[in-house]
Every structure is written in C-alpha cells, then in structure tokens.
Amino acid sequence: MMLMKRRDFLKVGAAAGAMASLYGCAGGGKSSGHVVVVGGGYGGATVAKYLRMWSEGGVQVTLVERNPTFISCPISNLVIGGQKTMEDITVSYDNLKSKWGVRVIQDDVVAVDAAKKTVSLKAGGALSYDRLVLSPGVDFMWDEIPGLNSADAQAKILHAWKAGPQTVALRKQLEAMPDGGVYAIALPKAPYRCPPGPYERACLVANYFKQNKPKSKVVILDANEDVQSKKALFTKAWNDLYKGIIEYRNNSEVKDVDVANNTAILEFDKFKADVLNVIPPHRAGNIAAQSGIKLINNRWVDVNWLSMESTSTPGIHVLGDAVFPAPTMPKSGHMANQHGKLAAAAILNLLAGEQPNPAPVVMNTCYSFVDAKNVIHVASVHQYDPATKLVQPVKGAGGVSAARNELEGKVALGWAKNIWADMLA
Amino acid sequence: MKLFAPLAAACLLATAGSALAADPNLGRNLAATCANCHGTNGHAVKGSGMDALAGMEKAKTLQKLADFKSGDKPASIMHQIAKGYTDEQLDLIAAYFAAQK
Numbered sequence: 001m002m003l004m005k006r007r008d009f010l011k012v013g014a015a016a017g018a019m020a021s022l023y024g025c026a027g028g029g030k031s032s033g034h035v036v037v038v039g040g041g042y043g044g045a046t047v048a049k050y051l052r053m054w055s056e057g058g059v060q061v062t063l064v065e066r067n068p069t070f071i072s073c074p075i076s077n078l079v080i081g082g083q084k085t086m087e088d089i090t091v092s093y094d095n096l097k098s099k100w101g102v103r104v105i106q107d108d109v110v111a112v113d114a115a116k117k118t119v120s121l122k123a124g125g126a127l128s129y130d131r132l133v134l135s136p137g138v139d140f141m142w143d144e145i146p147g148l149n150s151a152d153a154q155a156k157i158l159h160a161w162k163a164g165p166q167t168v169a170l171r172k173q174l175e176a177m178p179d180g181g182v183y184a185i186a187l188p189k190a191p192y193r194c195p196p197g198p199y200e201r202a203c204l205v206a207n208y209f210k211q212n213k214p215k216s217k218v219v220i221l222d223a224n225e226d227v228q229s230k231k232a233l234f235t236k237a238w239n240d241l242y243k244g245i246i247e248y249r250n251n252s253e254v255k256d257v258d259v260a261n262n263t264a265i266l267e268f269d270k271f272k273a274d275v276l277n278v279i280p281p282h283r284a285g286n287i288a289a290q291s292g293i294k295l296i297n298n299r300w301v302d303v304n305w306l307s308m309e310s311t312s313t314p315g316i317h318v319l320g321d322a323v324f325p326a327p328t329m330p331k332s333g334h335m336a337n338q339h340g341k342l343a344a345a346a347i348l349n350l351l352a353g354e355q356p357n358p359a360p361v362v363m364n365t366c367y368s369f370v371d372a373k374n375v376i377h378v379a380s381v382h383q384y385d386p387a388t389k390l391v392q393p394v395k396g397a398g399g400v401s402a403a404r405n406e407l408e409g410k411v412a413l414g415w416a417k418n419i420w421a422d423m424l425a
Numbered sequence: 426m427k428l429f430a431p432l433a434a435a436c437l438l439a440t441a442g443s444a445l446a447a448d449p450n451l452g453r454n455l456a457a458t459c460a461n462c463h464g465t466n467g468h469a470v471k472g473s474g475m476d477a478l479a480g481m482e483k484a485k486t487l488q489k490l491a492d493f494k495s496g497d498k499p500a501s502i503m504h505q506i507a508k509g510y511t512d513e514q515l516d517l518i519a520a521y522f523a524a525q526k
Contacts, residue, residue, distance in 0.1 A: 050457070053465075054450075334461055341457040345450060357448040363458050363509060365502065379502055381509020397509030401501065408501050414473040419461045421470050 031055045031351040033130035036119055038109045038287060040065030040093060042333035043319030044135030045423040046340030047347075052100040055348055062103045062127055064119070067164070069093065070424060073194065074333045074367075075416050076163040080171050081204030083372050089163060091424050099425075112291035114313050131347050133308075134293075134301075135319040135336065136285025137162070138193050144281045147257040147265075157257055161193060161279045173275045174205060179213040181274035186221040186254040186264055187228075188281040191300070193321050193331045196229035196378065198222075198279065200368040203234070206242040207371045218246045221264060221271060223253035229330075230368065230376050230400050237370035237404060254278055284322035291316065300324035305384055305391045307346035307356045308339055317343045328393045329382060330364055337419060338362035360384045362391055367412035375408035376401040452517035455510070459518065467522045479525035486519035 035051055037044045040063050048063045070091045078084040096102040108122040112134075118126045140159065142149040148157060160170040174183065183205050187198040202220050209216040227234055227248070238246045256265040263272040283289075283299035294302045294312035301318040302311045305326060310316045320336030329335060339362065346356035363381040370376060380398035382391040401408060448454070456467070459478065463469050467479030478486065492498035493507040510518070 054453070337461055338458060341454065341460075345454045349448070357451060357454055359448075359451070361455060361458055361510070361514070363506060365462065365506075377502055379505050381506060383509070394509040397505060399505040405501070410474055411501065414475045415462050417470045417473040418464050418475055422460045422465050425465075
C-alpha cells in the first residue's frame with residue numbers, strides 16, 4: 001500500500017536515467033525490480049545511489065532511514081575536539097531523492113518477513129521487495145555494562161559512537177569540565193566500529209586540553225591487550241605531543257559503571273573520571289537479529305562475499321559494520337561504502353538472472369587526526385579468493401603512513417568531501 | 426554517437442578474452458573502488474584537492490599507477506593501494522576512467 005506507483009518512479013528517475021546512461025556499460029541482461037534499503041549510512045546510501053545509477057533508473061529503490069539527515073561518524077571526532085561543527089558533518093538526502101530518484105522514507109523498519117519479502121514500518125504499513133539490503137550499523141549490548149542499561153545512565157555516561165546528539169553532548173561535557181579534570185575513554189574488545197577511532201578521539205581531546213585546560217588528563221581504558229590500529233604512529237603521537245597528558249592502559253575492560261560517581265568498574269579495579277566516555281561492546285543493528293538471518297557469535301551477520309547476501313536467507317543482503325568481517329577487514333565507513341558497491345553490482349546481476357561478478361575487490365582507507373592538522377592513515381586492498389570464499393587482504397599491499405603529516409590532514413578532509421558526494425550527491 | 430565511442434571501446438575491452446573479464450561490468454566495478462576518494466566515475470569534488478580521473482588518457486593513468494607500484498612516484502598512500510590490484514585490473518580501471526566525460 002505504501003509502494004510508490006511505477007510511473008511516479010519513472011518521473012523522478014527520468015533525469016537520473018538519462019544521466020546515468022552516460023556511465024558504465026550495460027550488462028548482458030536488463031535489471032528491473034524493487035530494492036528496499038534499510039539504513040542510510042555509508043553502506044545504505046551508497047547501494048541506493050549505485051543501484052539507480054548503474055541500472056540507469058531501471059531498478060526502483062526505497063531507502064528507509066530513521067534520521068532526517070546523514071551525520072558522519074568519520075570527522076565527528078573533530079567536532080568533539082572543537083575543530084568542526086555538526087553542520088560540517090551533516091549531509092542532506094535531497095540529492096538521493098531528486099537527482100537519483102531514490103524514494104527516501106524517514107521511518108524505522110521493525111520487522112522483516114523473508115518468506116513474503118516484506119518489511120514492516122514503525123509508522124505502520126509495509127513495503128514489498130524483490131531484494132532487501134540491510135545496512136543497519138551497530139547497536140550496543142547494554143546488558144554487558146548493566147549500570148548503563150537505562151536512558152538516564154546513557155544520557156550521563158556517553159558513548160558518542162554514533163554521530164549525532166551524543167557527539168554534541170560529549171563536547172559540552174568536555175567544555176564544562178574544570179581544568180585539572182580527567183577524561184577517560186573506554187573501548188571494548190575487537191571487533192568494534194572504527195578500530196583507530198578511540199585513539200584518535202584521545203588525541204583530539206588531549207589537543208583541546210593542551211591548549212585550554214593544560215592540567216587535565218586523558219586516560220584510555222582499552223579492553224584489548226594492545227592498541228588495535230596504527231600502534232607505532234599513535235604511540236609516537238602520545239609521546240611526542242601529549243606526554244604527561246595521555247595515559248594508555250591495556251587489558252582494562254569496563255565490566256560495569258557506577259553512574260552516580262562517574263566511575264568505571266573494571267575486573268580488579270575502579271576508575272573515577274570527570275568525563276567518562278564508555279563505548280559498550282556492539283553487535284549488528286537490531287533489525288539483523290530480528291529478521292532471523294544467521295549471525296556469528298550472536299553478533300555479526302554471515303555473508304557471501306560475492307554478493308553480500310546472507311548465507312542463511314536468500315534475497316537479503318547485508319552491508320557495513322553489521323557484517324562478520326573478512327580477515328583483517330575493519331568496520332569502517334569507507335569499507336561500508338565498498339560493500340555497497342559490491343552489493344549493487346551483484347544485485348543488478350541477480351535481478352537480470354545473471355551470476356554475481358566472480359572476482360570482487362574492496363579496499364579501505366582510514367585517516368586519523370592526531371592533532372588539528374596532522375594525520376596518519378591505514379590502507380588495505382582485499383581481493384576475492386575462491387579457495388576460502390572470502391575477500392582476503394593482498395599481501396604486500398596497504399600499510400600505514402611513514403609519519404604523521406599535514407599533507408594527509410588536507411587529504412583526509414578531501415576524502416570526506418568525496419566519499420559523502422559518492423554516497424549522497 | 427561520437428560521445429559514446431570511448432565508452433563502447435571500454436566495454437569491448439572489458440569483455441576481451443581474459444578469465445577476469447567474465448563480468449562485462451568488471452572495469453566499472455573495479456573503478457568504483459576508487460570513487461571514495463576520486464569521486465563517482467572519477468569526477469572528484471571540485472576544490473577537494475583530490476585528482477579527478479574522469480577523461481584522463483588511459484596510458485597516462487596506467488603510467489602513474491605503474492610508477493606508484495614501483496615506487497618511482499612518491500606518494501602518501503597510492504603506492505600502497507596500487508599494489509593491491511593486478512596489472513590487468515589496473516588496465517580495466519584506466520580504460521573505464523578514460524571513457525568518462
């Protein structure tokens with residue numbers, strides 16, 4: 001009943017179709033059908049645009065996203081550090097609608113019926129699909145940190161691990177903190193969203209303290225044995241730039257919090273902070289488990305790497321942080337965008353009755369700011385390996401920056417502009 | 426029609442007899458892995474400081490990529506990324522971008 005009439009789609013899609021015909025080579029068969037995409041982040045927005053572009057408007061796409069605008073997690077640590085504003089990391093869905101003919105519905109998908117090929121919306125009604133894409137990001141496992149399992153607790157002890165109101169709230173807590181205070185950031189065991197992100201945040205908060213509250217400290221409570229990404233480069237930044245400000249503690253998993261006292265409870269220890277920032281363990285966004293598709297460790301979705309299709313449930317493709325990662329594959333926005341393109345190509349082949357591309361490739365780049373200007377990167381390229389049926393990192397390719405540098409600081413902001421346009425413009 | 430000639434050439438090239446080119450859209454799919462930084466179909470955002478690859482002569486792109494791979498051309502990141510693709514894949518990518526207007 002909520003399905004858009006085909007002629008309306010054609011109307012919106014006509015301009016996009018005419019433009020898209022300039023691009024790409026048509027495959028053997030023509031793709032048509034209706035794809036519903038759940039989640040308009042780095043994965044979902046990308047697959048929506050590329051399905052419309054590559055099918056030259058032949059495939060109808062409905063994107064269901066709960067937020068009115070896209071807010072980027074990458075670059076959001078610069079809002080917390082005081083270099084950027086929320087406006088800088090917010091992008092509209094308007095071009096997806098008007099330029100690419102994607103139907104965007106602001107709502108939540110509350111149920112998936114894989115047999116009937118329908119999804120139910122929170123506001124009521126249902127959408128039917130030929131293929132479904134879930135790009136739900138992550139949800140937090142609040143039960144793992146019982147003290148945080150209430151709205152009041154979550155409003156005081158922030159994660160700021162989904163960009164939005166929490167990003168603004170953490171910045172405000174840091175601004176309100178008196179000089180001489182302690183900011184502690186706790187990160188969960190891997191795998192978690194954005195491996196270098198917590199260490200970048202520690203750097204940018206320390207940078208803010210160094211300039212504005214020089215008696216203050218940053219403590220990293222890492223649940224892992226060691227720094228999870230760009231270890232040598234981060235360690236060097238902490239020693240060179242933030243000696244006496246940043247303290248790193250490994251094997252420091254937060255088991256609970258004493259919310260009233262702003263205290264993290266570790267296995268054998270407690271840690272009281274003025275600003276306590278706890279990133280709880282997370283899992284695939286809740287709709288993944290609710291849809292009944294196969295999860296690994298009850299957390300991450302098992303996918304076929306030729307198509308990003310669930311291994312248990314044909315017709316449902318899953319992207320981004322929700323996926324059980326292939327070897328050395330990070331949970332990043334960049335990688336989710338690559339998943340989106342892999343899935344778009346495969347879905348168009350499948351809708352045309354063809355096999356997916358047998359040799360997909362994805363690659364990743366993560367830039368991290370260690371101060372307002374200097375950046376370090378990690379990069380990797382992953383090729384499909386028929387023997388293991390996984391995308392495997394290419395040996396000898398990829399790597400990290402030789403040293404932190406300002407050139408990559410400019411490149412990182414250029415990366416953001418281009419990837420946001422690649423998804424949404 | 427003239428506008429589409431390079432594109433048609435790229436399509437033919439993509440289907441030309443190699444095992445890798447089994448999917449006629451392989452060049453398109455591979456080039457899409459570059460778009461995060463270099464823009465959709467190689468059209469980088471103006472003023473972003475990233476190289477636009479759309480419409481660049483194929484031989485020029487291939488030479489750049491070969492120099493990144495060998496280390497002859499200094500780079501912050503491309504020397505690490507270029508090594509992740511086979512020469513055959515880089516050929517398809519360069520052909521695809523050359524065909525973009």
